[in-house]
Amino acid sequence: xxxxxxxxxxxxxxxxxxxxxxxxxxxxxxxxxxxxxxxxxxxxxxxxxxxxxxxxxxxxxxxxxxxxxxxxxxxxxxxxxxxxxxxxxxxxxxxxxxxxxxxxxxxxxxxxxxxxxxxx
Amino acid sequence: xxxxxxxxxxxxxxxxxxxxxxxxxxxxxxxxxxxxxxxxxxxxxxxxxxxxxxxxxxxxxxxxxxxxxxxxxxxxxxxxxxxxxxxxxxxxxxxxxxxxxxxxxxxxxxxx
Numbered sequence: 214x215x216x217x218x219x220x221x222x223x224x225x226x227x228x229x230x231x232x233x234x235x236x237x238x239x240x241x242x243x244x245x246x247x248x249x250x251x252x253x254x255x256x257x258x259x260x261x262x263x264x265x266x267x268x269x270x271x272x273x274x275x276x277x278x279x280x281x282x283x284x285x286x287x288x289x290x291x292x293x294x295x296x297x298x299x300x301x302x303x304x305x306x307x308x309x310x311x312x313x314x315x316x317x318x319x320x321x322x323x324x325x326x327x328x329x330x331x332x333x
Numbered sequence: 334x335x336x337x338x339x340x341x342x343x344x345x346x347x348x349x350x351x352x353x354x355x356x357x358x359x360x361x362x363x364x365x366x367x368x369x370x371x372x373x374x375x376x377x378x379x380x381x382x383x384x385x386x387x388x389x390x391x392x393x394x395x396x397x398x399x400x401x402x403x404x405x406x407x408x409x410x411x412x413x414x415x416x417x418x419x420x421x422x423x424x425x426x427x428x429x430x431x432x433x434x435x436x437x438x439x440x441x442x443x444x445x
């Protein structure tokens with residue numbers, strides 16, 4: 214159980230174009246989804262937190278107009294990188310927290326496999 | 334704010350034991366996670382500590398001291414496949430949400 218998928222797993226796009234990444238919880242409903250970015254040999258940096266049906270909360274320094282997040286349902290969140298530039302090339306990982314969990318791992322997040330974005 | 338420190342790199346021998354330390358400073362502490370991440374892959378859950386003490390799970394154990402802001406991950410009977418990055422992460426309540434904030438990670442290399 215608790216499987217999270219991401220699509221696409223990798224994408225190459227030209228500078229100036231937009232790219233949409235989907236994050237789905239396959240066998241559970243996710244109250245909250247998180248988007249992270251990871252540069253090579255660095256740790257995961259939280260970009261934003263989204264709850265179904267409400268606006269995402271962005272971390273300091275993350276441009277909300279550049280990284281558009283839509284959490285349309287309890288199983289789907291999307292991240293759109295608008296007007297992508299080479300410096301946006303990174304590994305984007307989403308995670309989801311299950312609805313209604315309780316106990317010691319209430320705060321556990323389930324991670325998707327990641328999407329590698331290369332902007333040329 | 335929060336600050337999480339862990340060693341950048343460690344090496345160990347197959348079959349040995351290795352301890353990866355993590356120190357932290359934070360407010361709104363709601364628990365500490367350890368994740369394993371192989372290159373190019375998403376993190377996988379290893380352990381969760383919210384109370385002081387040792388949590389054991391097979392070859393992996395994790396310890397927490399909240400008063401000292403200190404945790405460690407202990408890996409026993411090391412195998413080559415344990416070569417990976419190990420991420421210490423804090424759960425903290427901020428801005429209305431429980432968030433997971435990661436340390437920089439420790440790259441462990443296991444050699445024969």
